[in-house]
Amino acid sequence: MTIQEKYGFKKLINARGPATILGAARVNPSIRADISDMLGESVEIRDLQRLASDAISRLTGAEAGCAVHCTSAGMAIAAAAALTGDDPSRIKALPDITWSRKKIIIQKGQVTGAGDCPVWQVIRMCGAEYIEIGEALDCASFHLRAALDDNVAAAFYIMEDTFAPNLLPLETFVEICHEKQVPVICDAAYLTDFQLLNRLGVDMAIYSGHKWLGGCTSGIIAGRRELIHACYLQEMGIGRPMKTGKEGIISVIAAIDQWLKRDSIAIRAAQAQVSTEIICEIDGLPGVSYRQMESAYSPSVRLCVEIDDQTAGTAAWEINDALAREEPVIMLDDYYVNQGRMIFDMAFLDPGDGTAIGRALRKCLTGRRRDESAGAHRPVPRPRQDILYDWFNDWMDRR
Ligand SMILES: *Cc1c(COP(=O)(O)O)cnc(C)c1O
Numbered sequence: 001m002t003i004q005e006k007y008g009f010k011k012l013i014n015a016r017g018p019a020t021i022l023g024a025a026r027v028n029p030s031i032r033a034d035i036s037d038m039l040g041e042s043v044e045i046r047d048l049q050r051l052a053s054d055a056i057s058r059l060t061g062a063e064a065g066c067a068v069h070c071t072s073a074g075m076a077i078a079a080a081a082a083l084t085g086d087d088p089s090r091i092k093a094l095p096d097i098t099w100s101r102k103k104i105i106i107q108k109g110q111v112t113g114a115g116d117c118p119v120w121q122v123i124r125m126c127g128a129e130y131i132e133i134g135e136a137l138d139c140a141s142f143h144l145r146a147a148l149d150d151n152v153a154a155a156f157y158i159m160e161d162t163f164a165p166n167l168l169p170l171e172t173f174v175e176i177c178h179e180k181q182v183p184v185i186c187d188a189a190y191l192t193d194f195q196l197l198n199r200l201g202v203d204m205a206i207y208s209g210h211k212w213l214g215g216c217t218s219g220i221i222a223g224r225r226e227l228i229h230a231c232y233l234q235e236m237g238i239g240r241p242m243k244t245g246k247e248g249i250i251s252v253i254a255a256i257d258q259w260l261k262r263d264s265i266a267i268r269a270a271q272a273q274v275s276t277e278i279i280c281e282i283d284g285l286p287g288v289s290y291r292q293m294e295s296a297y298s299p300s301v302r303l304c305v306e307i308d309d310q311t312a313g314t315a316a317w318e319i320n321d322a323l324a325r326e327e328p329v330i331m332l333d334d335y336y337v338n339q340g341r342m343i344f345d346m347a348f349l350d351p352g353d354g355t356a357i358g359r360a361l362r363k364c365l366t367g368r369r370r371d372e373s374a375g376a377h378r379p380v381p382r383p384r385q386d387i388l389y390d391w392f393n394d395w396m397d398r399r
Contacts, residue, residue, distance in 0.1 A: 109164030281358025287312025
């Protein structure tokens with residue numbers, strides 16, 4: 001009996017990658033075994049955290065590291081650590097800040113989601129005075145210099161593909177912040193180069209333990225020793241409701257071990273095979289083009305399938321909706337579906353999943369077509385977060 005049959009939830013083919021709302025990574029058996037053994041033991045958590053710190057240093061090159069519950073928790077905890085340092089009275093005081101160094105700044109063009117919640121929410125929950133600099137599409141060094149007064153406790157930088165084309169490069173951002181001794185906190189949940197941020201002098205970098213590292217729900221803060229020390233101390237304060245347990249900490253350690261000895265060539269070869277399965281089913285269909293894509297935000301083989309909705313008679317977002325109603329459910333990286341692009345990430349697909357996806361695509365693309373000439377109603381796509389809200393909102397009643 002599968003776990004789906006035992007508990008009655010739907011099987012899911014995950015071509016999106018490690019999305020938190022899809023259960024993030026499919027955790028491999030060796031990490032699962034360590035988590036399982038850990039659950040049967042009692043342990044001093046600070047012992048585990050010290051070992052996690054060593055493992056995080058090996059992964060990132062940073063002086064120290066701390067395991068946290070997830071990336072967004074890590075962002076809040078890193079912000080708190082920058083505000084309080086290791087002063088216990090300050091740690092206990094948050095979110096009330098009675099001292100003057102309480103500003104946290106971010107470029108306006110980087111105000112994305114910390115996952116599905118806005119970045120400003122995880123910053124402001126610590127009580128910080130939150131300040132956006134620059135404009136939606138631009139931020140210049142003069143914006144940053146003007147904002148860096150004596151009351152700035154930290155500056156956030158988000159490592160994500162955004163549409164804003166003219167923001168400060170991380171190198172410049174760090175350099176200017178460091179002229180004023182302001183620490184830089186980096187959200188790097190999806191980043192695959194774990195050494196880059198330490199090399200560039202980022203003071204606290206936050207990674208996901210349950211995305212590319214492939215562990216259970218967890219996060220990592222890597223950075224300067226005294227700041228990381230202050231991060232762990234937040235468990236006596238605002239970090240308490242965001243703490244990670246022994247299972248999360250051992251998962252971070254085990255996942256780092258796995259990552260450092262993975263055979264990426266063999267992994268990519270297996271993924272390329274699954275990608276070929278998709279291509280075999282859709283090659284030559286009218287209105288469909290595809291290309292393999294590389295991204296700094298995924299180590300996987302990713303296939304971008306582009307739909308020209310005039311020729312195909314259906315739009316990418318309509319196909320995306322249909323795939324979500326398949327059994328098993330098929331989920332893809334649908335961030336750009338309203339622009340006609342569907343991205344399939346092979347990280348968590350098994351052999352044969354590509355064929356299932358390809359056939360479902362073919363069914364949508366060869367099924368009933370919209371009759372444009374008859375002036376048929378051409379539906380308009382909905383914003384991503386409206387759909388996401390419905391998805392969350394449905395949870396209790398959906399069968
Ligand atoms: C996924 C993600 C987060 C949130 O990660 P969680 O671990 O689910 O909290 C934050 N920032 C970015 C850029 C992400 O991709």
